[in-house]
Amino acid sequence: AQSVTQLDSQVPVFEEAPVELRCNYSSSVSVYLFWYVQYPNQGLQLLLKYLSGSTLVKGINGFEAEFNKSQTSFHLRKPSVHISDTAEYFCAVSYDKVIFGPGTSLSVIP
Amino acid sequence: GAVVSQHPSWVICKSGTSVKIECRSLDFQATTMFWYRQFPKQSLMLMATSNEGSKATYEQGVEKDKFLINHASLTLSTLTVTSAHPEDSSFYICSAPFPVSGGTEAFFGQGTRLTVV
Numbered sequence: 001a002q003s004v005t006q007l008d009s010q011v012p013v014f015e016e017a018p019v020e021l022r023c024n025y026s027s028s029v030s031v032y033l034f035w036y037v038q039y040p041n042q043g044l045q046l047l048l049k050y051l052s053g054s055t056l057v058k059g060i061n062g063f064e065a066e067f068n069k070s071q072t073s074f075h076l077r078k079p080s081v082h083i084s085d086t087a088e089y090f091c092a093v094s095y096d097k098v099i100f101g102p103g104t105s106l107s108v109i110p
Numbered sequence: 111g112a113v114v115s116q117h118p119s120w121v122i123c124k125s126g127t128s129v130k131i132e133c134r135s136l137d138f139q140a141t142t143m144f145w146y147r148q149f150p151k152q153s154l155m156l157m158a159t160s161n162e163g164s165k166a167t168y169e170q171g172v173e174k175d176k177f178l179i180n181h182a183s184l185t186l187s188t189l190t191v192t193s194a195h196p197e198d199s200s201f202y203i204c205s206a207p208f209p210v211s212g213g214t215e216a217f218f219g220q221g222t223r224l225t226v227v
Contacts, residue, residue, distance in 0.1 A: 043220040090153060101153065
């Protein structure tokens with residue numbers, strides 16, 4: 001079985017500051033990894049994904065994440081956040097089905 | 111990329127009535143689809159796996175008789191919430207897997223917000 005942990009339920013950060021949202025996963029098989037963003041009262045939007053190849057993946061809106069197999073982590077980073085990045089962020093792992101982490105609420109403070 | 115369409119995007123119904131939510135893969139065939147539920151300020155929880163031509167597989171704790179799933183064709187899965195009650199009010203979202211370069215990616219519908227009054 002697969003599981004996903006997002007240690008930070010809420011992350012406040014000032015505008016233009018860097019941010020890292022942490023994600024750790026557990027799986028006995030090789031999995032695919034994803035980060036999704038959900039704005040208030042909206043559906044999911046894929047930020048980025050790791051399927052294979054380079055462990056550093058770049059996504060939309062200036063986000064990137066690095067897959068670390070030894071640490072079973074897939075942390076999301078952005079060097080400079082904007083007010084518009086305020087949203088809920090979900091890390092997810094996929095083998096035969098997608099399992100979501102509990103989510104991290106990112107609040108960007110002006 | 112692949113497109114998954116969900117309908118309706120929102121619905122309000124009276125307690126005790128049933129509501130059907132449709133999930134369609136618009137430009138690809140999906141032998142499997144997944145249904146999730148999201149309560150306010152919570153994560154998405156997998157409810158069931160919809161299998162074309164066979165019975166759905168439900169996650170532990172999900173009532174099969176309350177959440178009826180039908181996957182009658184390779185492009186359509188439906189979730190029917192029977193005898194809905196206010197506690198069933200939630201955001202329901204479906205997804206379908208699609209092969210992409212390097213692996214498989216899940217494509218999600220836009221979700222259905224159900225409010226039971």
